Amino acid sequence: MKHMYFGPGIDIGKKSEFWHGSLWTEFPLFGQEDIIISQVKYRTGSFIYYQSSIQKLGFLRSIQRDEENKIILKIQQLVFYEELPGIFKGISRQQRENSGEVWMLDENFITINPSSVLRKATVKLPYLNQSLTPGELNVKEIIYKYKNHWRIRDINMSYLHPAHYISTNNSPTSSLPVYKLFLDMYYDNFGTYRNVYHSLGGVYIQFGNMPANLRKLVKNHFVISFVPFGGSFDEFILPFVKELKEFEKGKVMSVQGQEAWVVAGLGVVTADLPQGNDLAGVLRHGVNKGCRTCSINKDLYTDRNQDLALLSRYKQITDLESVQINNEFTMSRKKQMSSEYGLRIKQ
Structure with missing residues (x-):
């Protein structure tokens, strides 16, 4: 346990561990999912107003720490009609702004200090099947750059933020230490005999909380089981998935003789091409x-x-x-x- 990392994602220049990447920082199962600022709780996957040179609108993607261990917030910017590149301005979009439409910028995520947050914002996303009332802020298009040229695409052509489809439970008491386990599952078929090929599927897991130099050691690869000849992987993995779903909700467990709140989730699945x-x-x-x-x-x-x-x-x-x-x-x-x-x- 002493060599395993449990904590928020770290924003660092040279990334070498899972907790340096967006997968860890954005997933509620692994990173920090909320923060209290001026007695108000803000969760990742929500919209906020923040202070830059002027008041700005943004999407809170993650709560991280920088290399100096200070808390920072990673923000995806939203822009109003007047901030759009000229190529996208026109009567149609100007009228849509009057109905509350804003645009998401898929370019240059920024980091801000928690003290820059002003208040919560309500912005609706159509692909989440959220009901929209007239005048409410909403996003239907994403602005991005391709080969240094501005382009625009439908909001449906975006990856769902993990906070929009994963819900977690809080620890029953704040005094319990919290351990969030990042599971890396590996699946591969291999032949068990030299002359006759019978495909046997091996399923293993590693803990992404371990640093890379420890994850590569054979002793830190744990065998779940083997998929038998002619067996269905989908049927085989169902009990594992069912148990993992329970761990996603969190459990009180004894860790080194002390009660702790343990959450586990599947972060990465590694497999050969087929x-x-x-x-x-x-x-x-x-x-x-x-x-x-x-x-x-x-x-x-x-x-x-x-x-x-x-x-x-x-x-x-x-x-x-x-x-x-x-x-x-x-x-x-x-x-x-x-x-x-x-x-x-x-x-």
């Missing part, structure tokens, strides 16, 4: 759209002129595509749409 695509619900890499992070045609993989922001796989969009596939009545049509989207047909 198994990784299977786990992500994407067709194998030989098909036209066999990349599990984007929908680029395989003939264009080496084309450097691809705008990944427009071609990435976003969960909310992929979920809709999967529903469309499975709502088809004939298998031939399901296969056609499966090939079109590069997604597996759910059994």
